[in-house]
Amino acid sequence: MSAKSYIGRDAVLENGWLAAHKWLLIRRIVQLGILGLFLAGPLADVWIVKGNLTSSLTLDVLPLSDPFILLQSLFAGHVAASSAVLGAAIVVAFYLLVGGRVYCSFVCPVNIVTDTARWLAKRFALPKGWQPSRQTRLWVMGSVLVTAMVSGVMAWEMLNPVTIIHRGLVYDFGYVWTVVLALFLFDLVVSRRGWCGHLCPMGAFYGVLGVFSMTRISATQRAACNDCMDCFAVCPEPHVITPALRGAGTKTGPVILSGDCTNCARCIDVCAKNVFQFDLRFNNFAPASEGDGRDEMVSTNRHAA
Amino acid sequence: MGISTSSQSSAVSRRRFLANVARAAGGASALGLVVGLFARQAQSLPAQALRPPGAGTEDQFLAACVRCGLCVRDCPYPTLGLASFGDDVPVGTPYFVARSAPCEMCDDIPCVKACPTGALDSNLTHIDDADMGLAVLIDEETCLNLQGLRCDVCQRVCPLINEAITLERKHNTRTGKHAIFIPTVHSDKCTGCGKCERACVLETAAIRVLPRYLAKGRIGSHYRFGWIEKEKHGGKSLTPGLIDLPDRLPAVLPDVLKGWKP
Numbered sequence: 001m002s003a004k005s006y007i008g009r010d011a012v013l014e015n016g017w018l019a020a021h022k023w024l025l026i027r028r029i030v031q032l033g034i035l036g037l038f039l040a041g042p043l044a045d046v047w048i049v050k051g052n053l054t055s056s057l058t059l060d061v062l063p064l065s066d067p068f069i070l071l072q073s074l075f076a077g078h079v080a081a082s083s084a085v086l087g088a089a090i091v092v093a094f095y096l097l098v099g100g101r102v103y104c105s106f107v108c109p110v111n112i113v114t115d116t117a118r119w120l121a122k123r124f125a126l127p128k129g130w131q132p133s134r135q136t137r138l139w140v141m142g143s144v145l146v147t148a149m150v151s152g153v154m155a156w157e158m159l160n161p162v163t164i165i166h167r168g169l170v171y172d173f174g175y176v177w178t179v180v181l182a183l184f185l186f187d188l189v190v191s192r193r194g195w196c197g198h199l200c201p202m203g204a205f206y207g208v209l210g211v212f213s214m215t216r217i218s219a220t221q222r223a224a225c226n227d228c229m230d231c232f233a234v235c236p237e238p239h240v241i242t243p244a245l246r247g248a249g250t251k252t253g254p255v256i257l258s259g260d261c262t263n264c265a266r267c268i269d270v271c272a273k274n275v276f277q278f279d280l281r282f283n284n285f286a287p288a289s290e291g292d293g294r295d296e297m298v299s300t301n302r303h304a305a
Numbered sequence: 306m307g308i309s310t311s312s313q314s315s316a317v318s319r320r321r322f323l324a325n326v327a328r329a330a331g332g333a334s335a336l337g338l339v340v341g342l343f344a345r346q347a348q349s350l351p352a353q354a355l356r357p358p359g360a361g362t363e364d365q366f367l368a369a370c371v372r373c374g375l376c377v378r379d380c381p382y383p384t385l386g387l388a389s390f391g392d393d394v395p396v397g398t399p400y401f402v403a404r405s406a407p408c409e410m411c412d413d414i415p416c417v418k419a420c421p422t423g424a425l426d427s428n429l430t431h432i433d434d435a436d437m438g439l440a441v442l443i444d445e446e447t448c449l450n451l452q453g454l455r456c457d458v459c460q461r462v463c464p465l466i467n468e469a470i471t472l473e474r475k476h477n478t479r480t481g482k483h484a485i486f487i488p489t490v491h492s493d494k495c496t497g498c499g500k501c502e503r504a505c506v507l508e509t510a511a512i513r514v515l516p517r518y519l520a521k522g523r524i525g526s527h528y529r530f531g532w533i534e535k536e537k538h539g540g541k542s543l544t545p546g547l548i549d550l551p552d553r554l555p556a557v558l559p560d561v562l563k564g565w566k567p
Contacts, residue, residue: 041378055373055421063421069371073422076368081423084371132332133325139333147337147344153367155344157397163372164390167397171374175391 007122007233008270015272023265030106038170053107053166055084063087068141068205069163072156075148092209098263100210104196104203105236105264109166113180114196117187118236130191134239134260137204144201161195162202193236210259217263218279219245219254225275231267241267245275255284351393352515354400355497357385358408358435359417359425363516369424372397376416376425382409385416403499403514408437410464410498433465438497439520440470440490440512448511450486453477459488459501459512469494470501488512492521 011020018025038056040046050057055065065087070080080088095103104111120126144156157163161179168176187194196203219225222245231245232238240258247253268276348367357376360366376399377385384406388394399416401408410432417425429435440459442448449456450472463470472486488501490512499514534543558565 047378050378051373051375054371055375057375057419057421065371065373065421070422073369073371078365078369078422078424080369081421081427084421084423087421133329135326136329136332139329140336143333143337144340147341148368151341151344152364153344153348154371155340157372158344158347158395159340164396167372167374167387168390171377171387172389174389176389179390 007230010228010230010272011270013272015274020269023269027106027264028112031109031112034107035109035169038166042170052163052170054163055087062090064091066163066202067092068202069154069157071205072145072148072154075145076154077149077152095206095209096213097215099213099215099261100206100208100259101203101262102215103206104200105262108162108202109169110162110183110200111196113165113184114187114193115236117184118193121188121192126189126192128192129189130194132191132194132198134198134237136198137200137207140199141201141204156201160202162200197236207259210261210263211257213259214280215263216279216281217244217256217261217265217267217276218283219256219275220277220279220283221273221275222246222248222254224273226273228272230270230272231276234266234270236264236266237261253284255279255281257281257284348395350395350400350516352519353402353404353513354388354394355403355408355437355499355514355516357399357401357416357425358414358432358437358496359420359427359429360437361424361426366424367395367398369422370398371422371424372399373421374399375419375421379415379419381411381415382406384408401499403438403502404510405503407499407503407514408435408496409500410435410496433494433496435496435498436517438499438514439492439517440495440497440499440501440514441520442488442490442512443515444511447507447509448488449506450488453479453483453485455486456506457486457488458504458506462500462504464498464500465494465496469496492517 008020014020037049038052040048041050048059053066054069055063057063063083063086065080065084067088070084070088073080121128147155161183164179165176165183168174168179183195187196191198219241225245231241235241237258237260240256240261243258244253244256263278265276265278268274268278348363350363356363356366357380361369372387374387374397377387384401385399386401388396388398388400390396394400412432414429414432414435417427417429420427442451442459445451457472460466460470460472469491471489471491473489475485475487477483477485497514497517501512502510502514505512531543535541554562
């Protein structure tokens, strides 16, 4: 058999191109659709959604607010009014249901930029570059909150590329292209998947929600895995797959429980053996915490991941 | 799987783990410092950028405003805008420039109603109580009224005409027979809407809205004005035992002082 020409080739041959790109397409449609809802007002005067991702009002009734931004505000010393608090509660509840970092993979406009950088980096076999610990983003998140507390203002929001880019798209793009370009180049040549995978404090926050969220991806048919490694190659957070896919021997999985998983579902797309599917976190029929000390160690490792 | 099989490799991995944690923590702290310092610099607001009604102090506002722009969307005039990245106003925050588009002082204050976080204080229900800044007649050398002309435009466009801006009369010494009508702003009434600055007929406005901290002086807390204290005292002298001697020699000296030289 000839060498693999691209990731997911087996899945395309097995299931057809459309099935092998189903979730990618859905994800892009959702990303652009959400952006379209925000842009319909300013561009076409159709005001379904007003505001931006930090806080918005849909159809003049539904308030939505970003919980991480509101947390910064709280650390800076402001207790938000009820509308924003309700909006943040709705957002938290939603992501607890569908998966914390679904924000990253289905909503955040930066994802398209960094996904493109990653695709190009792989295409031209650029070196991975700087790969700081995956936990770095948690430290950045803590640092952002402490900075807000010490300075008494939402200091991070002067720089936060996520909110700056989305606001730029909805209001005035101006020099925001410099932020887009900086992020793109950072991910392309300095650190592959560097922003979304290692540094972004918003992603870290939604990752914390993801630790508790209901909808997860599960390697339910992991017995069928033929070790083609396509899922690892396509996954933006490949360390989350191991305990679920390879955990049969150590009674871990098959549900991917790590909050780092963005539920982007590309693993479902590229698997020719249809190992992965969306599932609930409770359908983890091989819980790790039972049995001897060896299993507990695995469990500890998994939670640390 | 990272499962340790010997205590030695466990010690190594623990050391590596601690080094990684230290590196991430150190990097994040450095980032925090840089962000904090950058924010200090970036949050300075140019004097001509005014906040929407109900914004409170700048520090309060920057702690509370999530920069969603809902106030901008509900502003029925082209007044409010969000600072874009690269502007000299903190990125994403709402502001207006009075000379370009002043606050039109809507009775229902839609911008305040739109604010989801309370960064624009919903306790502000009467627009005349707003405090966006303070108009100052900043250049008496160009103000037409101060030259003795009757421009009066700033006073006439003021939503609180004859309260926030009054015309105070002074003798015109140039002509010797006319009056100068001085546009005079009263800080307890002025909302800082900026309609006066917008309407000023000069090429560059002689009256401008400034943030209150730039516009107002402050008397030392120990200062007392004698005439006010006397009024509080029911018009009676505050120092009844004190003899008030004449400040100058009387024009006609009494006989006893004839021949006296100071």
